[in-house]
Amino acid sequence: MAGPEQWTEHFVNVIARASSQLPPDVVDALRRGRDAEAPDSLAQKALDSVLRNIEVAKGNWQPICQDTGTPLVWIHHPVGMSTRMLTAAFEEAVRRATAKQVLRPNAVDTLTDRNTGNGAAPGIPTVHCEEWDSGDVEVHLMLKGGGCENVGAQYTLPNPKLKADRDLEGVKRCILDAIHQAQGKGCAPGIIGACFGGDRGSGFLESKRQLLRPLPDRNPVGELDAMEQEILEKANQLGIGPMGFGGKTTVLGVKVGYLGRLPASYFVSVSYMCWANRRCTARIQPSGEVTWLD
Amino acid sequence: MARLTLPCDEATVRKLKVGDFVELTGRMITGRDAAHHWLMHGFREEVAPYMKNSVIYHVGPVVKKHEDGTYSFVAAGPTTSAREEPFQADVIGRYGLRGVIGKGGMFAKTLAGLKEHGAVYLHAVGGTAQVLAACVKKVETVFQLKEFGVPEALWVIDVEDFPVVVTMDSHGGSLHAEVESASRKKLEELLGLGA
Ligand code: SF4
Numbered sequence: 001m002a003g004p005e006q007w008t009e010h011f012v013n014v015i016a017r018a019s020s021q022l023p024p025d026v027v028d029a030l031r032r033g034r035d036a037e038a039p040d041s042l043a044q045k046a047l048d049s050v051l052r053n054i055e056v057a058k059g060n061w062q063p064i065c066q067d068t069g070t071p072l073v074w075i076h077h078p079v080g081m082s083t084r085m086l087t088a089a090f091e092e093a094v095r096r097a098t099a100k101q102v103l104r105p106n107a108v109d110t111l112t113d114r115n116t117g118n119g120a121a122p123g124i125p126t127v128h129c130e131e132w133d134s135g136d137v138e139v140h141l142m143l144k145g146g147g148c149e150n151v152g153a154q155y156t157l158p159n160p161k162l163k164a165d166r167d168l169e170g171v172k173r174c175i176l177d178a179i180h181q182a183q184g185k186g187c188a189p190g191i192i193g194a195c196f197g198g199d200r201g202s203g204f205l206e207s208k209r210q211l212l213r214p215l216p217d218r219n220p221v222g223e224l225d226a227m228e229q230e231i232l233e234k235a236n237q238l239g240i241g242p243m244g245f246g247g248k249t250t251v252l253g254v255k256v257g258y259l260g261r262l263p264a265s266y267f268v269s270v271s272y273m274c275w276a277n278r279r280c281t282a283r284i285q286p287s288g289e290v291t292w293l294d
Numbered sequence: 295m296a297r298l299t300l301p302c303d304e305a306t307v308r309k310l311k312v313g314d315f316v317e318l319t320g321r322m323i324t325g326r327d328a329a330h331h332w333l334m335h336g337f338r339e340e341v342a343p344y345m346k347n348s349v350i351y352h353v354g355p356v357v358k359k360h361e362d363g364t365y366s367f368v369a370a371g372p373t374t375s376a377r378e379e380p381f382q383a384d385v386i387g388r389y390g391l392r393g394v395i396g397k398g399g400m401f402a403k404t405l406a407g408l409k410e411h412g413a414v415y416l417h418a419v420g421g422t423a424q425v426l427a428a429c430v431k432k433v434e435t436v437f438q439l440k441e442f443g444v445p446e447a448l449w450v451i452d453v454e455d456f457p458v459v460v461t462m463d464s465h466g467g468s469l470h471a472e473v474e475s476a477s478r479k480k481l482e483e484l485l486g487l488g489a
Contacts, residue, residue, distance in 0.1 A: 042459050045315060046419045049457060053422040066356050066369035066423040104356060104369075104445075115443070147374050147398070147420060163487060173485055180481045183474055185374070185398040187420035234484050238477040243397070243419055245459060246473050276421045 002288060004089045010284055011073075011093030011139065016102045018141050018280035019068055020061045022054050023294045025215040026191075026252065026277045030054070033189055033242070033249030043247025047189075050242070050275055065187075065276045068103040069143035071125035072208060076138040083129035086137075090127050094119045103143075137284045138293075140212050148186035148274040152207075153178040154200060157266040166266045171196045171256075172227055178270040179235045179251060184244020187274035191215070191253045192231070194270045198259035203269035210255035211273050212281075214294070219256065228254045242275075252277075297455075300392075301347035304412035307392045310460045312467035316416065318456040321434065322395070324351045326373055328446040330381045332438060337388065341437050344450050345389040349416065352378065352396035354445030355427070367430040367451065369423035372397040375415075383407025399461055399470035408464050415462035417469075429456040 002010075034047035057064040071094055075086050097103045098119030107121035108114065119125075132138075155174040157166045162177055164170035175194050182190065193210035195203045219225040231254045241247025252275070261267070281293040298306070300320030310316065323344050325333065332338065356369040375382075375396030382394060382404045392413050394400070397420040408414060418426060432452040439447040461469040482488035 042313065042315060045457070045459075049419040049422045049425055053419075053425040056424040056428070060424070062424055063356070063369055064423065065421040066354065066371050067373075101356070145421075150374070162485065176481060176485065180477055183470070183477070184420075185376075187397070237484065238480050240473055240477050243417060243459075244399070244470060244473050245417070245461070246469070246476075274421060 007089035046242040151182035349393035371423035416458035
């Protein structure tokens with residue numbers, strides 16, 4: 001098995017790809033959105049700019065957005081592999097990618113209020129390691145922008161203002177409200193990751209994990225699949241549109257998961273991902289061979 | 295599609311209305327949080343001539359320094375403008391700005407300032423860092439680079455066909471307020487809420 005240095009190299013490649021190459025399912029959804037907007041509308045012009053930007057970034061391997069986001073990574077690893085080694089290798093990869101200008105120096109030490117300059121700070125990046133049965137390593141990386149992170153929201157049910165009870169209908173109401181609150185501020189059209197149940201921390205984490213699902217991925221749980229489709233359809237009736245300019249394309253996808261909860265709590269956690277949905281999945285075999293899954 | 299050459303006069307800006315798509319050509323200045331604090335504490339003679347009748351762009355660019363000492367913009371999409379809300383109207387008035395470029399829109403105080411001084415809020419497409427950097431043809435000069443660092447410095451740039459949408463005009467119009475209220479109505483209808 002490879003040592004820390006090789007893992008760092010793999011991770012730098014994953015970061016570079018995520019930052020510059022938008023996954024094809026997201027590009028397709030943006031294209032469909034563009035074609036659905038009225039010719040020459042502000043919405044269509046905005047999406048034209050977005051699509052052109054995606055092409056330029058891809059061709060030049062340049063960051064799609066100058067906010068290269070917070071790196072969140074989930075690493076599946078074989079039995080017996082050191083999670084401390086993987087975590088350290090990923091942190092080093094973030095520092096190296098920042099030095100190579102693949103990432104912008106994007107981490108502020110909140111106590112001193114200084115940019116650390118190297119992309120890392122307490123809690124940044126966040127690395128989640130999960131052991132699995134395969135002998136391969138699978139890396140799921142997300143670069144989560146600040147503008148869209150700022151419009152995430154958490155609700156507690158019941159919520160009388162939204163007439164939202166502790167049931168799936170109530171969950172749906174919260175998610176639609178969050179989309180309305182966000183307007184275009186998270187760089188719409190966005191992708192919604194949501195989780196009901198959990199505690200305040202685990203709920204948000206699961207909502208982010210939902211964002212790793214490709215857009216065409218359908219929820220295996222029937223009720224949740226129906227909820228995802230319904231929210232998507234209704235959100236796009238709100239008329240917020242790209243950048244909040246008005247239009248039909250407000251949300252590209254909705255992904256909902258759930259966790260157990262205490263009897264006393266019922267949280268609905270909503271994460272908003274901007275159109276620059278920079279996720280990347282790589283499967284790395286023991287031989288070092290890499291397969292790109294995103 | 296309208297073209298707007300910078301610097302420009304008040305009458306030209308007063309003609310712009312919410313929903314207009316405009317391409318900017320000419321000289322503008324960049325500035326975000328640190329710049330707005332700095333501009334508010336005193337009158338900064340050295341940058342004032344670059345701001346008069348021009349626009350300030352809320353951006354934290356990625357900038358490349360060349361061997362001959364010149365700079366070019368590598369990535370330059372708009373940042374969220376809301377953070378400058380407390381200062382923006384005063385900065386507009388004090389320096390005679392004709393506009394602000396950013397994303398996400400601004401609020402009542404700025405809207406009133408736009409009306410009073412004859413200026414507009416111009417929304418660039420968030421995230422389009424590459425497309426917008428390509429519109430920056432030249433970096434003329436830079437202020438407060440050492441003090442604020444690259445993203446927060448005040449860069450004087452020449453742009454060509456820089457695409458923006460007027461989302462707040464000098465007559466009290468705001469596309470953000472319009473879309474917010476129309477979408478709220480729709481949400482209430484979908485959820486059976488409201489009065
Ligand atoms: S929210 Fe907008 S500015 Fe921030 S990373 Fe996403 S596209 Fe870029």
